[in-house]
Amino acid sequence: MDTAVTTANKIDLAALKYKTVNLVVFGHGNVGDAFLDQLFEKKESLLQRKSLEIHVVAIANSTRILFNEKGTTASWRSDKLTHGVPYSIDSILAFVETHQLENLIAVDNTADAAFTKQYEKLIANGFHIVSSNKHKNTAPWKEYSALRKLLNGHEKEYLYETNVGAGLPLIDTIKLLHQSGENITRIRGVFSGSLSYIFNEFSERNEKFSAILNNAIVNGFTEPDPREDLCGMDVARKLLILARELDLEVELDDVEVQNLIPKAVRALDKTTFLKNLTHLDTSFFIKKKNLKKGNVLRYVADLHGDLSKVDGGKLTVSLQETPKSSMLGQLKGSDSIFEIYTESYGSSPIVIQGAGAGASVTARGVFGDVLRISHKL
Amino acid sequence: MDTAVTTANKIDLAALKYKTVNLVVFGHGNVGDAFLDQLFEKKESLLQRKSLEIHVVAIANSTRILFNEKGTTASWRSDKLTHGVPYSIDSILAFVETHQLENLIAVDNTADAAFTKQYEKLIANGFHIVSSNKHKNTAPWKEYSALRKLLNGHEKEYLYETNVGAGLPLIDTIKLLHQSGENITRIRGVFSGSLSYIFNEFSERNEKFSAILNNAIVNGFTEPDPREDLCGMDVARKLLILARELDLEVELDDVEVQNLIPKAVRALDKTTFLKNLTHLDTSFFIKKKNLKKGNVLRYVADLHGDLSKVDGGKLTVSLQETPKSSMLGQLKGSDSIFEIYTESYGSSPIVIQGAGAGASVTARGVFGDVLRISHKL
Numbered sequence: 156m157d158t159a160v161t162t163a164n165k166i167d168l169a170a171l172k173y174k175t176v177n178l179v180v181f182g183h184g185n186v187g188d189a190f191l192d193q194l195f196e197k198k199e200s201l202l203q204r205k206s207l208e209i210h211v212v213a214i215a216n217s218t219r220i221l222f223n224e225k226g227t228t229a230s231w232r233s234d235k236l237t238h239g240v241p242y243s244i245d246s247i248l249a250f251v252e253t254h255q256l257e258n259l260i261a262v263d264n265t266a267d268a269a270f271t272k273q274y275e276k277l278i279a280n281g282f283h284i285v286s287s288n289k290h291k292n293t294a295p296w297k298e299y300s301a302l303r304k305l306l307n308g309h310e311k312e313y314l315y316e317t318n319v320g321a322g323l324p325l326i327d328t329i330k331l332l333h334q335s336g337e338n339i340t341r342i343r344g345v346f347s348g349s350l351s352y353i354f355n356e357f358s359e360r361n362e363k364f365s366a367i368l369n370n371a372i373v374n375g376f377t378e379p380d381p382r383e384d385l386c387g388m389d390v391a392r393k394l395l396i397l398a399r400e401l402d403l404e405v406e407l408d409d410v411e412v413q414n415l416i417p418k419a420v421r422a423l424d425k426t427t428f429l430k431n432l433t434h435l436d437t438s439f440f441i442k443k444k445n446l447k448k449g450n451v452l453r454y455v456a457d458l459h460g461d462l463s464k465v466d467g468g469k470l471t472v473s474l475q476e477t478p479k480s481s482m483l484g485q486l487k488g489s490d491s492i493f494e495i496y497t498e499s500y501g502s503s504p505i506v507i508q509g510a511g512a513g514a515s516v517t518a519r520g521v522f523g524d525v526l527r528i529s530h531k532l
Numbered sequence: 533m534d535t536a537v538t539t540a541n542k543i544d545l546a547a548l549k550y551k552t553v554n555l556v557v558f559g560h561g562n563v564g565d566a567f568l569d570q571l572f573e574k575k576e577s578l579l580q581r582k583s584l585e586i587h588v589v590a591i592a593n594s595t596r597i598l599f600n601e602k603g604t605t606a607s608w609r610s611d612k613l614t615h616g617v618p619y620s621i622d623s624i625l626a627f628v629e630t631h632q633l634e635n636l637i638a639v640d641n642t643a644d645a646a647f648t649k650q651y652e653k654l655i656a657n658g659f660h661i662v663s664s665n666k667h668k669n670t671a672p673w674k675e676y677s678a679l680r681k682l683l684n685g686h687e688k689e690y691l692y693e694t695n696v697g698a699g700l701p702l703i704d705t706i707k708l709l710h711q712s713g714e715n716i717t718r719i720r721g722v723f724s725g726s727l728s729y730i731f732n733e734f735s736e737r738n739e740k741f742s743a744i745l746n747n748a749i750v751n752g753f754t755e756p757d758p759r760e761d762l763c764g765m766d767v768a769r770k771l772l773i774l775a776r777e778l779d780l781e782v783e784l785d786d787v788e789v790q791n792l793i794p795k796a797v798r799a800l801d802k803t804t805f806l807k808n809l810t811h812l813d814t815s816f817f818i819k820k821k822n823l824k825k826g827n828v829l830r831y832v833a834d835l836h837g838d839l840s841k842v843d844g845g846k847l848t849v850s851l852q853e854t855p856k857s858s859m860l861g862q863l864k865g866s867d868s869i870f871e872i873y874t875e876s877y878g879s880s881p882i883v884i885q886g887a888g889a890g891a892s893v894t895a896r897g898v899f900g901d902v903l904r905i906s907h908k909l
Contacts, residue, residue, distance in 0.1 A: 197713035205711070206684075307583075322709075323882060328701040334582070335899035336574035485862060488880055499892040503865055505700060509882035516876050522712035531908045 173206050176258045176529045179213040179247060179282070186287050186317075187264035189518035195229040197522075207529055212256060215242060217267070224254040244273050248280050257281075258532045260525060263288045264518075274302060278311050285524040287317040287517055292396045293407050299399065312531065314524035319346065319393040320491055320511040322520035327527075328507070329400050332497060339401055341496040341504075342458040345486055346393045348512035349377045349384040350454040352489040354474075357439065358451035364439035365432035372429075376489055380425045385415040387454070390472045394456040401458075403468040413473035415454070442474065450476040453483050482506055550583050553906045554633045556590040556624060556659070557641065563664050563694075564641035566895035572606040574899075584906055589633060592619060594644070601631040621650050625657050634658075635909045637902060640665045641895075651679060655688045662901040664694040664894055669776065670769045670784050676776065689908065691901035696723065696770040697868050697888040699897035704904075705884070706777050709874060716778055718873040718881075719835040722863055723770045725889030726754045726761040727831040729866035731851075734816065735828035741816035742809035749806075753866055757802045762792040764831070767849045771833040778835075780845040790850035792831070819851065827853040828861050859883055 178194075180187060194209065201207045210226030219239040221231055228234075251259060261277045263270065263286040271291040274284055291302065292315060306313050316326050333339060345351045349371060356367045371377050377384050391410040398405050414421075420434050442452060455475045461467030477483045486492050491511025494504040510516050555571075557564060571586065578584045587603030591612065597619040598604060598612040605611075628636060638654045640647065640663040648668040651661055668679065669692060683690050693703050710716060722728045726748060733744045748754050754761050768787040775782050791798075797811050819829060832852045838844030854860045863869050868888025871881040887893050 193713055197711075200713070201711070322876075324701045324705040324708075324884075327704070331701075331900040331903060332699075332896065334574075334578070334903055335896055336570055336577070337896050490880055499699075499890075499896055500887050503867055503887065505884075505886035507701075507882075507884055510877050510880065513876075519709065519712055519714050519876055523708040526708060526711055 173202065173208050174258070174529070174532060175208040175210060176260060176525075176532060177251070177256045178209060178211045178260050178262055178525065179215070179251075180211055180262045180264065181215050181270065182263065182265035182267075182288075183214060183216055184264065184266075185514035186517045186521065189514045190262070190264055190521050191231065193518055193522055194525075207526075209525070209529065212254075213247060213250065215247075217265070217270075220247070222250055224250070224256065244276055248276075251281070258529075259283065260285055260528055262286070262521065262525065264521065266290075274313075275305055278302075278305055278309055278313075281309075281311075283311050283528050284313040285521055285528065286313070286315045287521050289315075289318045289392050289396065291315075292318055292399065293392045296404055296406055300404075312528050314527060315396075316524050317517045317520035318396050320493060320507070320509075321513060322516040322523070323491065323493070323507050323509050323511055325493055325507055326397070326400060328505070329397060329495065332495070333401055338498040339462060339495060340498060341462070342394075342397055342493065343483075343496075343504075344456060344493040345453055345483060345491055346390045346456045346493070346511065347384060347454065348489040348491055348510065349381070350390065351486060351491060351511075352376045353384075354452045354454055355486055355488065357443065358453075358479075363433070363436045365436050368432055368435065380428070382416050382421070382428065387412040387414055387472050390454065390456050391470075394458055394470050394472060398458050398468050398470055401462055401468070402465060403462065404465045405468060405470060410470040410472060412471075415474065446476050449479055451479045451484050453477050453486065455483065482508075550579065550585050551635070551906070551909060552585040552587060553635045553637060553902075553909060554628070555586060555588045555637050555639055555902065556592070556628075557588055557639045558592050558647065559641035559644075559665075560591060560593055561641065561643075562891035563894045563898065566891045567639070567641055567898050568608065570895055570899055571902075584903075586902070586906065589631075590624060590627065592624075594642070594647075597624070599627055601627070601633065621653055625653075628658070635906075636660065637662055637905055639663070639898065639902065641898065643667075651690070652682055655679075655682055655686055655690075658686075658688075660688050660905050661690040662898055662905065663690070663692045664898050666692075666695045666769050666773065668692075669695055669773045673781055673783055677781075689905045691904060692773075693901050694894045694897035695773050697870060697884070698890060699893040699900070700868065700870070700884050700886050700888055702870055702884055703774070703777060705882070706774060706872065709872070710778055715875040716839060716872060717836075717875060718839070719771075719774050719870065720860075720873075720881075721833060721870040722830055722860060722868055723767045723833045723870070723888065724761060724831065725866040725868055725887065726758070727767065728863060728868060728888075729753045730761075731829045731831055732863055732865065734820065735830075735856075740810070740813045742813050745809055745812065757805070759793050759798070759805065764789040764791055764849050767831065767833050768847075771835055771847050771849060775835050775845055775847055778839055778845070779842060780839065781842045782845060782847060787847040787849060789848075792851065823853050826856050828856050830854050830860050830863065832860065859885075 212224055214221045214227055214231055220242040221227060221235040221239045259282045261282040261284050265288055268290040271288060274291055319325050353367055353371050357364055372381055391412045395407055395410055417438055420428055453475055456472045458468055458470055460469035490508055492508040494506055496504045575586060589601055591598045591604060591608055596616040598608055598616045636659045638659040638661050642665055645667040648665060651668055696702050730744055730748050734741055749758055768789045772784055772787055794815055797805055830852055833849045835845055835847055837846035867885055869885040871883055873881045
């Protein structure tokens, strides 16, 4: 009987064991680039050890895309130069349909607010989403909650562990604690690697604020225009994302943010601002001089209030003085720190600390999210 | 046409949306008890908010079981007194088959080594496993790796986040980092809440070791016989579990453990030992006296060496002196601390700190694992 089976009819049992996941990757800047490198490096080992075949079937930036239904290779950079084409979301949907690709994950490593408007279309057409882009989670509540309903309806996942604390295990931890009924009573910490570095150094050293800030800029610890860090909005976004994980119905406007940029220099163009950093020195000198002995400055995000009510949370982001002997006071370098206070854990919080920014650790976090979804498929 | 549909044929669309997960819970000691309380408290909200119906279809201790195919209720304690029956694993298998129960999770909250021998049978018969019991993961490598093969073959999950650091997000973090190709170069920390408390207090206070130890016993921070903590084997087990997550092929015997119990009192019966705690004072007094200025004592687990090779890891568990200004040196109360060093994170590790023991936080961690699996089903 066996001999009657033709080659064409034979089933490849080895292939049956494998699960193929198809990725469409948007964005190949710092994070996207590092993510693709990490993925291609680990591809073979995931296949061998986890029977998981990850195909990157498309790589796009804002203008062009490289398609390969069998999976692009590590030579995608040069391939994209020769084979990259303009695209729309519809042409991607047509591509996955033509090739009957399943187990789809769209990976958003752009920082583009406009692109997140495409999530709904992707989800409705079979995609799970992994994103290092914070914009969707800080969109107005109506859009935020509508997306979650859509995800439920289509039984799709949307993971964004890197939105807060890069690769640190923060969002998943908070999500699981909350779902399993642990009463989270407060979340507090230093959420920004650049502001961590600036105030850790400024509190320690006998140097002007402008010198410390300049050092941070030179070392690439800040955005090209450091006012994007100093205005506090990035920290506010992160705090909002965590608050919403607790089912608090809050908007970005609800976050009370202390802007660290003196009014006089807010409107300057970037070049002029960078030339006039010494304008910041006086106010920060006074703040440092007024510190109680043994205290240091930290730019702290704090979610407090009555977190059991959907409108009971208070979200504040501000420069605070804190004892040098506290966990926050002991922070060093550009580390982030997150303190999660809960009922069961009592007065001492769960503390998660480490590099909370950087392309490499963020990419690793994105990779982790891709694996989480892949294991579920 | 619609009017021809009889009531009996009508599909309950609301019910279709729900996913029912069936739990068989073994062990209702401290952790098991807290777990069941937490579960019954959160049951309704999971149904409403996550469309997830968790049925505890059986609750067992070592001798008797309470069955209810529709799910036991919060009154299980009194029900078990009247309706509990003797059981075997086979009778549980017959029960789930008779009632055609699917989405099965066996939850092991016993501390019983012998019971973990049942995992294979449960897995082969359709159960996922969630366990706070450490014994399976510290079994000989042959048994350990055979279980993993069995899990793969049956596409079943085995989660045990609480084996190390109770509810702290440790094992999942290490697993994801490792799978996504991050080179973990070292894991170090204070893994035991009781030994954390004892040495934090002993380093700080001007009191005899026996007084500190007695205080820990009275406050319930140690096992009834504190030698179970002081021998270091519990910490060794935890270190072994983490090492194996990195695919290191190591056995419990490979862990170099410093036993903190003086030889003279190792063989004493429990009551005599507890009456003679002062026998421990001299050796610890000398250790404290010999500390360099600014250093403190910590009982440290350390996984180091060349972790890229399956036999390259060194596992040591010992009393060490460490600067008071270091993360380990600043530890307070009965907190555990874990430092994870990786290539991308550079010289400053990911640090996870908090209550690493206790029935309530362990139960919450078990609940988290149950949710993780439920979300995948």
